[in-house]
Amino acid sequence: xxxxxxxxxxxxxxxxxxxxxxxxKVGAALLAESGEVFIGCNIENAAYSPTNCAERTAFxxxxxxxVMKFSAxxxxxxxxxxxxxxxxxxxxxRQVMMxxxxxxxxxxxxxSPTNYTIxxxxxxxxxxxxSTNLSYNKQH
Numbered sequence: 772x773x774x775x776x777x778x779x780x781x782x783x784x785x786x787x788x789x790x791x792x793x794x795x796k797v798g799a800a801l802l803a804e805s806g807e808v809f810i811g812c813n814i815e816n817a818a819y820s821p822t823n824c825a826e827r828t829a830f831x832x833x834x835x836x837x838v839m840k841f842s843a844x845x846x847x848x849x850x851x852x853x854x855x856x857x858x859x860x861x862x863x864x865r866q867v868m869m870x871x872x873x874x875x876x877x878x879x880x881x882x883s884p885t886n887y888t889i890x891x892x893x894x895x896x897x898x899x900x901x902s903t904n905l906s907y908n909k910q911h
Contacts, residue, residue, distance in 0.1 A: 772802055772806060772808070774843070774845065774879055774887065774889070775884040775885065776884075777800045777802055777808065777843065777845040777879065778800070778845045778847065778879060778881040778883070778884045778887060779884050780800035780808055780810055780845070781798040781799055781800040781810070781825075781845040781846060781847045781881065782798060782847050782854070782881075782884075783798065783810070784798030784799060784800060784810035784811060784812045784825065784829075785797060785798025785812060785825070785847050785848065785849075785854075786798070786812075786852075787810075787812040788812040788813050788814070788825070789812070789813070789814045789815055790813060790815050791815060792815050792817065792819075793815060794850050794851055795813075795848065795849070795850055796812070796813065796848060796849065796850075796851065796852075797812065797813040797824065797825040797826075797846065797847070797848035797858055798810070798811070798812050798825055798846070798847050798848070799811040799812075799824075799825035799826045799828070799829045799844055799845065799846050799847075800829065800844065800845045801826075801829035801830060801833055801841055801843075801844045802841065802842050802843040802844065802845075803833060803838045803840060803841055803842070804840040804841060804842050805838065805840070807833075807838060809829045809830075809832045809833040809836070809838070810829055810832075811824075811825040811826060811827065811828030811829030811830070811831075811832060812825050812828060813825045813828070813848075814828065824860070824861060824863070824864050825846065825848075826844060826846060826860050826864040826867070826868070827863070827864055827867050829844065830867050830868070830871060834871070839871055840871075841871060841872050841876060842876065842877065843876065843877035843878070843879060844860075844868070844876075844877070844878055844879065845879040845881055845887075846858055846859070846860060846878065846879065846880055846881065847881050847882070854881075854882050854883060855882065856882070857880045857882065857888070858880065859880060859895070860878065860895070865892070865895055865896045865899070866896075866899070866900070868892050868896070869892065869896055869899040869900065869901045870901065870902070872892050873892070874891060874892055874893035874899075875891050875892070875893065876891060876892040877889050877890070877891060878890045878891065878892060878894075878895055
């Protein structure tokens with residue numbers, strides 16, 4: 772899938788965001804290795820800590836549908852309908868990406884379908900903590 776089309780899906784997902792408190796809307800479109808796309812939007816809660824980010828919404832929807840191999844995610848965000856600034860994933864979302872993605876997983880930070888920058892997970896989470904850190908070494 773072309774990154775521009777993935778960004779368009781993230782923009783559409785942003786319109787679904789539930790943000791009655793901050794007004795800051797985020798959309799994400801997660802591309803599975805199979806070519807399937809899962810969208811996510813941020814969902815706020817009056818208690819704040821139950822709020823869920825767009826990226827995690829997309830990942831958790833994919834996993835709930837039995838998909839756990841991914842190649843890229845496009846992320847857009849801004850106040851209301853605005854897409855004027857880059858919207859990077861928070862630390863918790865980066866950690867979720869670390870759980871399911873390789874270091875070369877592509878993170879597309881977009882302002883529009885034609886204005887975007889591509890990073891890798893390694894770029895945004897160097898020295899990340901993942902499953903390999905928990906692997907038991909039988910050789911001690």
